Amino acid sequence: MAKIAINIATGSLQKDEIIVGIDLGTTNSLVAMIHPDTKKAVALKEHDSSSLVPSVVYFDHNGGVIVGNEAKAFLETAPERTIFSAKRLLGKNYNDIKSKAAFFAYKIIDEADDRQVKIKIDEQYYSPVDLSSLILKELKKRAEHILKTPVNKAVITVPAYFNDAQRQATRDAGKLAGLDVLRIINEPTAASLAYGIGLHQHESATIAVYDLGGGTFDVSILRLNGGVFEVLSTNGDTYLGGDDFDNAIVAFWKAQYGFTNEQLATDASLAQTLRLQAEAAKKHLSTNELFETNVNGKSLQITITQFNELIKTAIETTITCCKKALKDAGITKSEIDEIIMVGGSTRVPLVNEMVGTFFGKPVNNSVNPDEVVALGAAIQADILAGNNKEVLLLDITPLSLGIETAGELMDVLIPRNAKIPSSAAREYTTQLDGQMNMRISVYQGERDIVKDNRLLATLNLKGIPAMPAGMAKVQVAFMINADGILTVRAKELRSGVEQSIEVKPQIGLDDSTVEKMLLDSMQHAQADIAARALAEAKTEGEQLLKTTERFLQKNANLLIGTELHDTAAAMQALQLALTMDDKNLVQQKTEALNDISRPYAERIMNNAVGAAMKGKII
Numbered sequence: 001m002a003k004i005a006i007n008i009a010t011g012s013l014q015k016d017e018i019i020v021g022i023d024l025g026t027t028n029s030l031v032a033m034i035h036p037d038t039k040k041a042v043a044l045k046e047h048d049s050s051s052l053v054p055s056v057v058y059f060d061h062n063g064g065v066i067v068g069n070e071a072k073a074f075l076e077t078a079p080e081r082t083i084f085s086a087k088r089l090l091g092k093n094y095n096d097i098k099s100k101a102a103f104f105a106y107k108i109i110d111e112a113d114d115r116q117v118k119i120k121i122d123e124q125y126y127s128p129v130d131l132s133s134l135i136l137k138e139l140k141k142r143a144e145h146i147l148k149t150p151v152n153k154a155v156i157t158v159p160a161y162f163n164d165a166q167r168q169a170t171r172d173a174g175k176l177a178g179l180d181v182l183r184i185i186n187e188p189t190a191a192s193l194a195y196g197i198g199l200h201q202h203e204s205a206t207i208a209v210y211d212l213g214g215g216t217f218d219v220s221i222l223r224l225n226g227g228v229f230e231v232l233s234t235n236g237d238t239y240l241g242g243d244d245f246d247n248a249i250v251a252f253w254k255a256q257y258g259f260t261n262e263q264l265a266t267d268a269s270l271a272q273t274l275r276l277q278a279e280a281a282k283k284h285l286s287t288n289e290l291f292e293t294n295v296n297g298k299s300l301q302i303t304i305t306q307f308n309e310l311i312k313t314a315i316e317t318t319i320t321c322c323k324k325a326l327k328d329a330g331i332t333k334s335e336i337d338e339i340i341m342v343g344g345s346t347r348v349p350l351v352n353e354m355v356g357t358f359f360g361k362p363v364n365n366s367v368n369p370d371e372v373v374a375l376g377a378a379i380q381a382d383i384l385a386g387n388n389k390e391v392l393l394l395d396i397t398p399l400s401l402g403i404e405t406a407g408e409l410m411d412v413l414i415p416r417n418a419k420i421p422s423s424a425a426r427e428y429t430t431q432l433d434g435q436m437n438m439r440i441s442v443y444q445g446e447r448d449i450v451k452d453n454r455l456l457a458t459l460n461l462k463g464i465p466a467m468p469a470g471m472a473k474v475q476v477a478f479m480i481n482a483d484g485i486l487t488v489r490a491k492e493l494r495s496g497v498e499q500s501i502e503v504k505p506q507i508g509l510d511d512s513t514v515e516k517m518l519l520d521s522m523q524h525a526q527a528d529i530a531a532r533a534l535a536e537a538k539t540e541g542e543q544l545l546k547t548t549e550r551f552l553q554k555n556a557n558l559l560i561g562t563e564l565h566d567t568a569a570a571m572q573a574l575q576l577a578l579t580m581d582d583k584n585l586v587q588q589k590t591e592a593l594n595d596i597s598r599p600y601a602e603r604i605m606n607n608a609v610g611a612a613m614k615g616k617i618i
Contacts, residue, residue, distance in 0.1 A: 019153040019182060019385050020044075020143055021190070021377025022136065024170065026087045027214035027241075028052040029135055030371065031143045032378035034387070041194065041375040041382075043368075044146050051371055053142065057083040057134050059121045067138035076272060080106055081121055085215065086135070088238065089117050089128035090173075091166030109591060116169070118587065125587045127533070132173035140177055152522070154179045155381040157373050160186040160220045160234045164424060168412055175446075176529045180522060182384050183417050187211065188220035189229045190376030191342045194367050198224050199379075199388070206232075206335055208325075210355055210363070211342040212318060215241040219322050221329040221336075233328035235321040240314060242282070242345035248310040249278035249302060257298050270296060281307070286347050308350045315354050322358060333359050341365040342372050384417075396420060398514050401478055401486060401505060404441040404450045406431060407535030413478045416446060420484060425477035427493075434466040438474055440490050444505050446521030448528035449535075454517075457503045461490040464497055469546075480505075530583070537586040541578050544590055545571060548597055558604050563596070570596050 021032045021041070030051045032043045043051035058071035059081050066074075074082040083106055089097065094108065094117050109118045109125070118125045136156075143151045156179075158170050167184050174181035188209035192198050197205060207222045218236030222229050253259060253274060264271040273295055281291040285304045293300050326333055339359050341352060346369045356363045367375065382388055396419055402412040405428070413424040430438065438461045445453030464472050473493040480486050489500040521528070548571060556564060574589040 017153055018147065018149060018151055019155065019381035020151055021374050021379070021381050022139055022154050022156045022174075023187070023190075023371075023374035023377060024087065024132060024136065024156055024158075024173075025055055025213065025373075026085050026216055027055060028370070029055050029139055030374045031139045032371065032374035033143075033147075034378055034382045041378040043371040043374055044143055046146055051374075053135070053139060055084065055087065055135050057086070057131055059083075059124075061122075065134055067134055082106065083119060083126075083131050086128050086131040089119075090132060090169040091163060092117055092128070109587075116165075120591075123584060123588060125584055129169050129172045129176065129529075132170065133176035136174055136177035136179060140179060152178065152180055153182055153381075155183045155185060155377045155384065156181055157185055157187045157190045157377050159218055160188050160231045161218065161236070164413075164426065168415065171412075171415055172529065175521070175525045178522070178525065180518065183380060184415070185377065185380050186220070186229070186231060187342070187373045188222055188231070188234075188340075190373045190380060191340050192222060192224070192229065192376065193379040194372045194376035195338070195340055195364060197338065197340075198227065198229060201227050203227070205337040206331065208322070208336045208339045208359065209342060210318070210322070210339060210346065211236075212345040212351060213241050213343040214345065215239065215243050217241055217318050217321065217343075219318070219325045221325050221331065232331070233325045235325040235328065237317065237321060240317060241343075242348075244314050245282050245311050245345065245348065246275060246278040248314070249281050249307065250274050252302060252306065252310055253278070253295075253300050257300060282348065286349060311348070311350065312354075315351055318351075319354060319358050322355070336361075339363040340372075342369055344370050397422065397480065397505070399444045399454075399505070399517060400446055401442070401444055401456075401480075403476060404443060406539045407532075408450050409532055409535055410443055410445070410448055410450050410453055413476070414480065418480075421479075421481050423477065423479040425475055428474045428476060429470050430464065430467065430472045430474075431469055433469050435469065435472070436464050436466055437462050438464060438472075438490070440476060440488070442486075442488055442501075442503065445517055447517075447524065448532040452520070452524075452528075456486070456505060457488065457501055459488055459490055459499055459501045461492065461497065461499045463495075464492045465495050467494075534581060534583045534586070537583045537590070538578055541574050541586050541590045544593060545574060545578075548593065551597070551601065555604055558607075559600055563600050566596050567593070 018033060023030050030043055030053060032041055034040070035042045045051040053068045054072050056068065056071040056075065058066040058074040058078065060066070071082060075084065097108070097117065107120045109120055116127055118127055119131065140151055154174060156170055156174055158167055170184055171181050188211065191209050192207055197203070197207060204225045207224065209220045209222065211218050216236070216238050217240045218234060220234045221232040223232050259274065264274070277293050277295060277300070280293070281302055284291045285302070285307050289304050291302050336359055339355060339361065341355070341363050346352065346365060352363050352365055396417045397414055398416065400412045400416045401414040402410050405411045413426060414422055440459040440461060441450065442456045442459065443450050443453040444456050447453050461474065464474070475491050475493055477489045478486060484504065486503050486505050487500060488503070489498065491498040548567065552567065570589070570593040574593050577586045577589040
């Protein structure tokens with residue numbers, strides 16, 4: 001007999017509420033749902049408009065926010081205030097993206113630590129979670145306008161290669177947008193569901209999902225068995241997509257018709273026109289032999305043969321990724337039962353031809369490639385609502401499980417609605433020099449501040465070898481078995497010191513308790529996220545103060561000019577900001593101290609390295 005996850009009485013999966021599927025994309029996003037009459041998944045759109053909402057956010061000078069098609073216009077006129085590709089920043093720190101920082105026209109704060117990146121607009125600081133939440137809020141508003149009813153529950157898709165931090169960031173963005181995120185599912189899994197694969201309990205198959213979007217490419221190898229999708233491998237290129245096809249056409253026209261780099265650099269309108277005409281050519285050549293247009297009095301042409309020759313190398317790069325994915329999965333291409341095509345760029349006939357030739361069988365591209373992921377998310381939402389009796393629903397965790405971190409914040413290791421059995425692990429470190437003990441407090445709940453959640457247990461890890469703050473590596477692992485028993489294990493990885501404890505999260509939890517905790521989390525989402533952002537900013541500021549103080553104690557004599565005076569003033573300003581509940585002020589003063597200390601810290605470090613290279617003792 002099929003199990004309904006948790007229990008419909010908990011309120012998390014009520015059938016009278018609409019649960020939508022959302023594809024939160026790098027370039028475009030959209031919402032889908034199961035049509036109440038046809039019982040088929042449909043992408044939501046108004047009349048003849050597109051179902052796609054560009055994942056672009058513009059901030060005007062008065063604090064207003066514009067999302068979607070209207071925001072796209074500002075990519076050219078106000079690039080420093082217009083955010084695109086926010087998805088690429090989710091769960092990332094500056095070191096993760098600094099080699100690609102020039103790709104983003106807006107200001108990303110340069111911080112050499114492990115905290116997630118921040119984007120600065122005027123004197124306001126935005127995290128990728130904030131930005132993604134604005135896109136999700138627009139999708140929610142759009143869905144409610146079309147359906148004329150509130151939309152509060154959603155399934156959101158992410159790439160298969162997203163790590164735990166990126167998945168949690170996506171959940172947080174949904175929460176901030178006012179959505180109860182019932183499940184985060186992999187995009188290739190969603191695509192498979194949209195193609196009808198995985199909708200029957202005893203089905204088994206090995207699937208390749210080839211996803212070529214506007215700016216990114218990835219391929220995933222999935223194994224389906226008994227209604228469960230397992231990701232065997234994933235590969236790809238986060239800077240390869242349909243944009244490269246457009247650029248190839250522009251380069252061809254530049255060479256053929258004498259457009260120069262200098263001409264395009266000084267004439268933004270001409271450059272934009274060429275790019276848009278190249279995009280039009282790409283679409284036209286999907287079904288025609290020749291494309292012709294007129295730009296600046298010149299008659300431009302490109303044939304399908306020329307176009308195919310231009311893009312062949314880019315497609316071969318994706319085939320190389322497919323080979324690597326098969327190798328990592330430990331299977332041969334003959335073992336692939338189905339090749340599913342996802343992403344708008346798979347409309348190019350040569351893509352389908354080359355991918356089919358590589359795998360030795362025709363590809364499946366029968367579902368709209370722009371909508372397929374969102375449609376699959378809608379099908380998953382319908383399954384979670386208990387409407388699809390063919391699919392076996394596994395037991396899931398009714399509430400999130402995590403530990404308390406600096407600033408009395410809840411750090412979720414196993415999110416609500418995770419399948420049971422489940423496991424997760426994350427590394428933490430010490431905050432004080434010589435710290436030998438670490439208290440690990442385990443909480444259950446959906447709020448960002450631990451006092452608003454339910455304390456399950458406390459684990460004391462003793463005997464950590466004395467080290468400078470930040471040097472110890474403590475891995476905290478959560479494991480829930482099929483009976484719902486949670487085992488928490490803490491281990492200092494350098495020394496091997498270990499401690500564990502068992503708890504039963506469900507004890508004392510009735511349906512009304514779960515309902516209340518979920519309702520509280522939704523009602524206080526805005527305040528909770530703001531409290532978390534303030535606490536994280538203060539923790540970051542306090543750590544920078546300690547680090548700077550230690551650095552000055554050792555190197556004050558190596559500072560020159562007004563460096564010592566300016567540093568002291570910046571430290572004092574940050575110290576004062578920490579006494580106030582203003583996140584942007586704290587981040588502003590933290591950035592100011594970073595900007596002052598970074599040049600001399602790098603100079604002193606470089607001099608020390610130079611001296612070491614000469615054989616001197618440091």
